[in-house]
Amino acid sequence: MRVKNLRRLAARLGAIGGDVVISSENFSFFFEPENVNALAEALRPVFDEIRIICYLRRQDRHVISHHQEGAKLNRAAEYDLFGHSTLAIPPYREHHRLYLDYHAKLSMWADAFGEENLILRIFDRRLLRNGDVTDDFFHLLGVRNFVRVPDRNLSSGFQRSKLGHLVLAGGFRHTPGLLNLVASFEESGRKMRPSRAAAEAYYAHFAESNAALNARFGISPNPGLFDEDFSDYPEEAEDIWDEERAGETCMKFLQALDDVYAELSPAFVLRAADLLAGEDPALARSLLRMAVRLRPMAGDIADRLADLEASD
Incomplete structure (x- = not known):
């Protein structure tokens, strides 16, 4: 991914005056050094100081959350990265490293903007100010007064995640309409959780990279960057269909269809x-x-x- 017109972006940001904060998830999809370098070259003439703030989530937790987002409409990046497996953690593929190899990714930003200009934080509520990423971020910026907005990016849950991925994988002619039906479900409260072994196996692909990142930047007292406690996962996977869950999900989908037919x-x-x-x-x-x-x-x-x- 790249910005189409970097000069125009830099000029518009500079015209704001004072300290400027720009935040976009799209920056995490800069996979090539030349794109990061081009951004740095465009911004340097406009700003006296540039700081890059990045929150890092342990890869097993990150991929679960990101893959659930891929069960929703208009999430092309997630579709391309992780596909439409109906498991909580998609099968590991080498191209997952484009997004989740933090050492490779952040080294590009450090090389472009200067290692001293990166502020790297662990995304873990136990380590964040007041256990909240918003509080933590604004504290780093020195902003004391800000207005909170409700969290609208809630996870889909077991049923919506499963059906969402199935709908998107099916290539149906009326995918948006079907996903709207799925989104209308009232979730049972069950979560898509992999087994402890599956989470550990996925995380292991990135352990060496995490240690290298921490060795370079000194982010965490943990040599491997993150804590390696996986006790919050169940021994047995909770992302597999069983008769009860499949039947309950089918009934909800049929009820949603019945509501449509009623009108x-x-x-x-x-x-x-x-x-x-x-x-x-x-x-x-x-x-x-x-x-x-x-x-x-x-x-x-x-x-x-x-x-x-x-x-x-």
Whole structure:
């Protein structure tokens, strides 16, 4: 990823005056040194000092959260990175390192902006000011008065994550509509949690990189950067379908469909088609095709559709 017009971005930021804070998740998708270098070169003539603040989450926890985001609409980066596995942690692939190899990624930023200008923090509530990343971030900036907004980026949970990935993997013609149905579910409270062994195995791919990052920047008293306590995971995976969970999820999806059909009865569609037959035959035909799908065994609806098509 890159910024299309770096000079314009730098000029607009400089025009604000004073201290400027710019934050974007998209910066974490800068995978090539030349893109980071180009950003640094554009900003240096405009600002006297530039600081890079980055919060680092242990990779097993990070990938679980990020992969759940990939069960939602319009998350192309997550689709490309992690695919649509219905497990809490997707199978490891080498290209996951583009996003989760923090040593390789932050070395690019340190080389471009200067090692002394990076402020690296561990994303762990036990280590954050007041256990809150917002408080921690503004404390680093020296900002004391700020307005909180509700957290809108809530995790999907077991059922919405599972079905969301299945819908997106299916390549359906009406993916947005199906995902809206999934999003309407009231979650059971169950979480998508991998087994302890699965979390440890995924994390192990990045242990050497984490240690190298900590050796360079001295971020944490833990030699490996993060604590390596995996006791919050269950021994047995809690991201696998069983009869109870599958049945409960199917019932919720069927209930959501039932709610749609309650408003979209064949009689309603037929009435709308009749009203439009003279004014907009093409739309009337579309409505009749919908009525046929709603009631495929009703021969009279199919006959009316055939009559309308024959009259063209």
